[in-house]
Amino acid sequence: MSNEPPDPGACLQSGHPAWQPYREILRSLPAGAWRQPDLLNRILPAGVRTTGELAIRFADQASLIPLPYEQRIADSGIVSTRACNLHDLCNALVWARLPRCKAAFNALHVTAPRAGQPGRRGPRRDAVTLIDESGLLLLSDDRRLLGALREHDWRQAFQALRPSWIDRARMLLCGHAMLEKLLDPFKSMTAKALLIHVPEAVLRLPWSRIDGIVAEQLLTGAWLRQPRDLSALPVMGIPGWWTKGQQDDGFYADPDVFRRPGSGWVPAPLLAWPDPHA
Numbered sequence: 001m002s003n004e005p006p007d008p009g010a011c012l013q014s015g016h017p018a019w020q021p022y023r024e025i026l027r028s029l030p031a032g033a034w035r036q037p038d039l040l041n042r043i044l045p046a047g048v049r050t051t052g053e054l055a056i057r058f059a060d061q062a063s064l065i066p067l068p069y070e071q072r073i074a075d076s077g078i079v080s081t082r083a084c085n086l087h088d089l090c091n092a093l094v095w096a097r098l099p100r101c102k103a104a105f106n107a108l109h110v111t112a113p114r115a116g117q118p119g120r121r122g123p124r125r126d127a128v129t130l131i132d133e134s135g136l137l138l139l140s141d142d143r144r145l146l147g148a149l150r151e152h153d154w155r156q157a158f159q160a161l162r163p164s165w166i167d168r169a170r171m172l173l174c175g176h177a178m179l180e181k182l183l184d185p186f187k188s189m190t191a192k193a194l195l196i197h198v199p200e201a202v203l204r205l206p207w208s209r210i211d212g213i214v215a216e217q218l219l220t221g222a223w224l225r226q227p228r229d230l231s232a233l234p235v236m237g238i239p240g241w242w243t244k245g246q247q248d249d250g251f252y253a254d255p256d257v258f259r260r261p262g263s264g265w266v267p268a269p270l271l272a273w274p275d276p277h278a
Contacts, residue, residue: 017240018182021172021207025096033089036060037081040092045208048099050077051107051219056099058092070109086183090176097207098174100215105132107219123226130230135175136191137214138233141200142168143270150195150231150267154258158237158247165239170203172210178235185236185243188257192230194223198273213274223271231268234258 019026025043033039040058048056054077061080064072072078079095081088095102105128112124121129140146142164148157173179178191194214202210217223224230234257236242242251252258261267 016182016185016243018171018173018179018235021097022093022179025093034085035083037083037088037092040081040089043092043096045096045099048095048103050074050103056095056103058095070106073106074110087177087180090179094174094176094179098172098211098214100211101174101218102132104215104218108224124224127224127227127229130192130227131174131194131224133175133177134190134192135173135230136178136193136233136235137172137174137196137210138169138193139171139196139198139202139210139273140164140169141198141203143197145169146195146197146270149193149233150270152232152259152261152267154234154237155252158239158252158258159249162239168200168203171238172207185241187236187242187244187254189235191233191235192227193233193268194229194271195231195268196271196273202273217271217274222274228266229268 028043030039030042033042037058037060044056050056050073052074054075056073056077056079058079058081061082064078064080067080069080072080079091081092108128109125109132112122112128138146138149142161145157145161145164145168148154148161173182173191175191178189181189196214214223237247237252237258239247245251
């Protein structure tokens with residue numbers, strides 16, 4: 001895929017359901033914003049800050065002295081952004097939609113314990129890297145659906161329980177690399193999902209509320225301590241997400257995409273939405 005981003009109109013016209021939570025932001029994107037990273041600051045909600053209370057702002061990488069990417073954000077609030085770069089444009093969109101989760105990712109990147117060997121990041125930072133690049137938040141009040149996804153029972157999750165995806169589940173890509181790939185989807189795309197069981201009322205909350213609560217759970221260490229806490233999920237199996245053909249029996253019979261786990265595999269945990277009265 002070229003690093004020359006399409007204009008916002010092309011993204012809006014992609015029609016893929018995964019882009020739906022980002023379309024409002026795309027409509028407000030200033031013309032030429034991918035060519036001038038400073039313009040991306042206009043799509044940030046008011047008051048977006050790091051966990052250290054520094055204002056977040058995008059700045060052209062070419063104008064900055066070299067520093068570690070995550071440490072620069074933590075120390076100054078500056079998100080180093082390349083001009084004319086689709087990956088960085090998608091990163092800015094996620095900052096605009098999930099600012100508190102992105103701030104939590106950054107805090108965990110710079111504070112998570114390192115592994116014992118030089119150059120190793122440690123399990124929590126590895127997990128944060130995965131969700132930051134390829135993550136999916138999946139909320140549902142249907143334990144059967146979440147259980148089937150957790151156990152990689154794809155026929156049960158995507159076919160037998162297909163109606164649950166319509167009104168009992170909500171999804172949001174929080175991985176900017178995955179968002180970028182969805183401009184040209186391919187069948188084997190696999191996200192790293194947080195599977196979250198929620199009360200039915202949570203499914204009606206705005207993403208801004210969900211963003212804050214998920215971020216709190218990440219920062220307290222209640223969720224996401226290691227990569228295995230994320231569940232591999234072939235996202236083209238989600239009803240309506242494969243836009244290049246039919247999602248029929250033959251589609252789901254593909255063992256290269258919808259494979260069952262091998263021996264010794266341990267499923268990711270099913271996360272519980274925090275009780276506000278606890």
